[in-house]
Amino acid sequence: MQHIQWFPGHMTKAMRMMEESVKTVDGVLVVLDARAPAATVNKKLNKLFGAKPVLYILNKADLADDKKTDAFLSAFAKTGAFAVKCTATSQGAARTIGARVGEMLKEKFARDEQKGMSRTPKLMVCGVPNTGKSSVINALSGGKRAATGDKAGVTRGKQWIRCAGFELLDTPGTMPPSFENQTLARHLAYIGSINDDILDMSELALEFLREIADTYHDFLRERYGIEDFSAPLVMYEQVCRRRGFVLRGGDFDYERGGKAVIDDFRKGRLGKITLETAADYAELLR
Ligand SMILES: Nc1nc2c(ncn2[C@@H]2O[C@H](COP(=O)(O)OP(=O)(O)O)[C@@H](O)[C@H]2O)c(=O)[nH]1
Ligand SMILES: [Mg+2]
Structure with a gap:
């Protein structure tokens, strides 16, 4: 990671x-x-x-x-x-x-x-x-x-x-921003607070899908037609398939798929998503 x-x-x-x-x-x-x-x-x-x-x-x-x-x-x-x-x-x-x-x-x-x-x-x-x-x-x-x-x-x-x-x-x-907690560091990356040039978008998208799959699977089903939530990579491939991000030779174009997922989140096209709960981070707000 x-x-x-x-x-x-x-x-x-x-x-x-x-x-x-x-x-x-x-x-x-x-x-x-x-x-x-x-x-x-x-x-x-x-x-x-x-x-x-x-x-x-x-x-x-x-x-x-x-x-x-x-x-x-x-x-x-x-x-x-x-x-x-x-x-x-x-x-x-x-x-x-x-x-x-x-x-x-x-x-x-x-x-x-x-x-x-x-x-x-x-x-x-x-x-x-x-x-x-x-x-x-x-x-x-x-x-x-x-x-x-x-x-x-x-x-x-x-x-x-x-x-x-x-x-x-x-x-x-x-x-x-603070990078002490890497989960929160990723949240900063998802919302565009970190220069994208230093980020691996495919890896980021994979982590993003992992994080939101539980709470927001309906959004993923609706936008990308994801039905199989068993693993982030499986979801990722369904995104690529749905959006036609396939390279010559048949491999998935993970790069484009990753960018699309993060961009969809940033623009609110997936739905209203919050990455954190107050209960989990009450300590940080003090
Ligand atoms: N959807 C939405 N976009 C916003 C809102 N506030 C700012 N933005 C957008 O977020 C981006 C960054 O905003 P900006 O004011 O430049 O952020 P700054 O870097 O903190 O000064 C811009 O594209 C804004 O249009 C908001 O409340 N809702
Ligand atoms: Mg500004």
């Missing part, structure tokens, strides 16, 4: 920038992929946020298994964290996220008011690659991405976008 380990060159710089930026904000929005909240959460990085409040945004809810998303929301609530589910690319995302941001910052607003202060709170958006950080920023800013201008001394050249009730740093922080 391939061992996934990846740390893009630009990540160290991105981390340093985030460490710097977080000092200037009142809270952090961490964008997770609702299909893989445990893989995308990397709680170790919360050290970086210090005491700043964090809102976990379970994005791409349109692609995820609703019941499991709700279970993750409850699990986050149990730890005392703020969390919300959304589809950043759909109407209504700004309102949904905005309402939770208001709740997260309520105490701060109250404290400020007591002190007779009123300053628009500032937030930054973070997350591992491809979870939808830019889409969240676009949703919250109404796509305008209008910078509200430099505030010398305080923001040192950072651009802020005015949103309803708060301002947003216009550049999201890219967080390196």
Whole structure:
């Protein structure tokens, strides 16, 4: 089985920038992929946020298994964290996220008011690659991405976008994912958070089929006509046969088959699939 380990060159710089930026904000929005909240959460990085409040945004809810998303929301609530589910690319995302941001910052607003202060709170958006950080920023800013201008001394050249009730740093922080748990590392690969160039897609597809066969066999039956779920390779070959991925000479074209399976999952063409359960990963959310 391939061992996934990846740390893009630009990540160290991105981390340093985030460490710097977080000092200037009142809270952090961490964008997770609702299909893989445990893989995308990397709680170790919360050290970086210090005491700043964090809102976990379970994005791409349109692609995820609703019941499991709700279970993750409850699990986050149990730890005392703020969390919300959304589809950043759909109407209504700004309102949904905005309402939770208001709740997260309520105490701060109250404290400020007591002190007779009123300053628009500032937030930054973070997350591992491809979870939808830019889409969240676009949703919250109404796509305008209008910078509200430099505030010398305080923001040192950072651009802020005015949103309803708060301002947003216009550049999201890219967080390196954790590869400690290889099951979760594979989830990152399935959802496209790892550069595909370093991945063996056939092997990945095989693992993917192995993982989802139990819970989501109906989706596999529907899309690929799979009837025999006895082994991942058997399923894989049924995919290739159904899609006509056969090489001259009669061998299956595993390369194309693998890419097709992973792409179908990424685009939601298999159905609403979540790779993890809150119960299995409650420990990681703490
Ligand atoms: N289906 C779906 N796609 C989304 C959603 N949010 C973002 N995307 C897509 O996911 C991809 C990555 O989004 P992007 O905002 O660039 O992610 P970033 O790398 O975290 O900034 C893009 O193709 C988006 O259109 C969502 O809620 N649902
Ligand atoms: Mg982006």
